[in-house]
Amino acid sequence: MxxxxxxxxxxxxxxxxxxxxxxxxxxxxxxxxxxxxxxxxxxxxxxxxxxxxxxxxxxxxxxxxxxxxxxxxxxxxxxxxxxxxxxxxxxxxxxxxxxxxxxxxxxxxxxxxxxxxxxxxxxxxWGSTSFAVNRDVYAGDISSLGVIFDPPEELRGKINVLDSQNEVLILGSLYLGIPQCSTDRDQLRALSDMLVAAKQHWASFGSDTAKDVMVSGDAAAGMIYNGFSAKARAEGANVEYSYPTEGHVLWxxxxxxxxxxxxxxxxxxxxxxxxxxxxxxxxxxxxxxxxxxxxxxxxxxxxxxTSPENNPPAGAAPGAFAQVCDEETQKLYDAIWINLKK
Amino acid sequence: MAGAAPDSGTSAETTYRSARVPLLLPTWLVIGIFLILPVALMAVYSFLTKEMRGGVIWEFSLAAYDQFFINRGLFGDEPPSLEWTYISVFGRSIAQAATATTLCLLIGFPTAWFIATRPPATRGVWLFLITVPYWVNLLIRTVSLRFLIRENGPLNDALLGTGLISEPLAMINTNFAVQLGLFYSYLPFMVLPIYAAVERYNFTLSEAAADLYASRWVILREIVLPIVKPGIIAGCLLVFIPSMGAFLAPNLLGGAKNFMIGSLIEEQFKRSLGNWPFGAAVSMILMSLVLILLMLYARSMAKTEAR
Structure with missing residues (x-):
């Protein structure tokens, strides 16, 4: 009492x-x-x-x-x-x-x-965005963003991509070596064509599911945030996070x-x-x-x-923050995204 | 007597006339606040100028409808032509909804018939069973379906176990998965109205037709279907309309690879694109389509009654 x-x-x-x-x-x-x-x-x-x-x-x-x-x-x-x-x-x-x-x-x-x-x-x-690969499915080299944008045979049709315009377009630009907020017509057409061609190898678009699909095995590779990748590994998936040579997104x-x-x-x-x-x-x-x-x-x-996701290997390419484009430029990137998902 | 009837009628009419406004007020308030006001707001927004990253500038503009219908190329300097991007999104959504409706009708009609022909005492149990899944949130049911049909999920395990297949079927992230999701989500909306119609059907009509040597097929086509038609049409509308705007099944089961009308609108408000007038315009176009459908339905109902 x-x-x-x-x-x-x-x-x-x-x-x-x-x-x-x-x-x-x-x-x-x-x-x-x-x-x-x-x-x-x-x-x-x-x-x-x-x-x-x-x-x-x-x-x-x-x-x-x-x-x-x-x-x-x-x-x-x-x-x-x-x-x-x-x-x-x-x-x-x-x-x-x-x-x-x-x-x-x-x-x-x-x-x-x-x-x-x-x-x-x-x-x-803060953290980074690049991609992770299930090492049970694919044992090859994962040092290039090509794993997502021009995938090897084993990973085709088993890739999850973030359902986020910013991340997909910036990683795509890094892969092609195009600066962010570019207004160069040839560069933007190349980016759009590359993404449309890559899409046939992708299984799904999903951001909040990015970790779950790697753990469940629905996807064998996926664009992912480094913390999500670490959590997927902690939950038992044999995934390795890549710091690609073309660079990665920092946020x-x-x-x-x-x-x-x-x-x-x-x-x-x-x-x-x-x-x-x-x-x-x-x-x-x-x-x-x-x-x-x-x-x-x-x-x-x-x-x-000490997690490998939070500690880029020595000599890893630097990350890039997302830039804020002006309205006219942003319109072009919006159009590329709509065309990709139409 | 002949004089009394009009008198009482007049007095009733007078009573109601004086109370007409207070009696109608709740209805008008509900319709006004929850229907007309939001739709009017949407209509107005669709004709405003977009503010970058969400929001509107209060200046009249046709840019949203222009974006929907006119294609000027990626850089906006090609000669204008008809824009197919959004029309194809609508086409895909409509085709998907039509398939889901057909599947629901093919399974829903026999189901409703089965329930309606059970003894009255057990009908309640069957109806109850139809509604049980609805106690669980749609999102959770859709995610569960994901677990069921994934490559190493129980459905594939079972099929592999029976030896019917030797490789797991790729079901997740396909059109098949989306159709399955829509079918599963909306089936009861087909069963319940058809059940209501079949239950009222007078089965002695079928017997009478059989006595007159009508075949089973003729009975179904000439007698049953015309009578239960309102139930079928109501069921089809109840499945078709929400399927057209659905984005849970396409996103969670289909992998969100292509826009549906629903996800296209969502993207304009919640995601990077942030184009409120365009989102409002797409919503207006979708609503006009649905309205046309409903008007066609009303007309066909009027015809049926006139017959």
């Missing part, structure tokens, strides 16, 4: 604290933050957190544009989307004084082109402070919390990508820290 009373009063206190400290509305990717970490934040600060999820950068942008801006405090867009949101005036800024953990950001992620000097975003996780998800955030101070507290190495490492241990915070190494699981 005494224990019950104690628990109840403790709960009341906690509830009271939460009331006093208010709430935080997070707009986040699906399955991208461990619940224990959210609970830890609430326990430390008394701020109650609600999370809504989305499954693509564009879906998040569309929803904010359709009137949800002003309802959320923070969101987690990828690099190019931070740039787009900043251009559309959807982001608020913070000062270095407000964010005491700002120096924890790893030096190479501090002054990034999509948010110079980090005034409205902090790194969440970084960032927590941004949204304009008109209803709980601005709480949002900054949350971002500051995520910059603690221990907390950043908790996300990495869950999502199997790489944190953008210094000093996380001692908190990482051994398997994550």
């Amino acid at each position: 005494t224990r019950l009373i104690t628990t109840t009063s403790a709960l009341c206190l906690l509830a009271g604290a939460a009331q006093a400290e208010g709430t935080l509305s997070v707009y986040h990717w699906f399955e991208y933050i461990p619940q224990e970490l959210v609970d830890k934040f609430t326990a430390e600060t008394g701020i109650a957190v609600t999370i809504d999820t989305y499954d693509s950068n564009e879906a998040m942008l569309a929803s904010l544009k359709a009137g949800r801006l002003g309802q959320y405090d923070v969101a987690v867009p990828a690099d190019f989307m931070v740039e787009i949101m900043a251009e559309t005036g959807m982001l608020d800024t913070f000062t270095a004084e407000e964010m005491p953990n700002l120096p924890n950001i790893a030096p190479q992620w501090l002054d990034v082109p999509f948010d110079p000097g980090r005034t409205s975003s902090i790194p969440y996780q 970084m998800d960032n927590v941004v402070l949204l304009k008109d955030a209803p709980n601005r101070a709480n949002a900054i507290a949350f971002m500051n919390f995520l910059l603690e190495p221990e907390n950043a490492a908790a996300v990495t241990n869950y999502a199997a990508y790489t944190s953008g915070v210094s000093g996380v190494e001692s908190f990482l699981d051994e398997a994550i820290r």
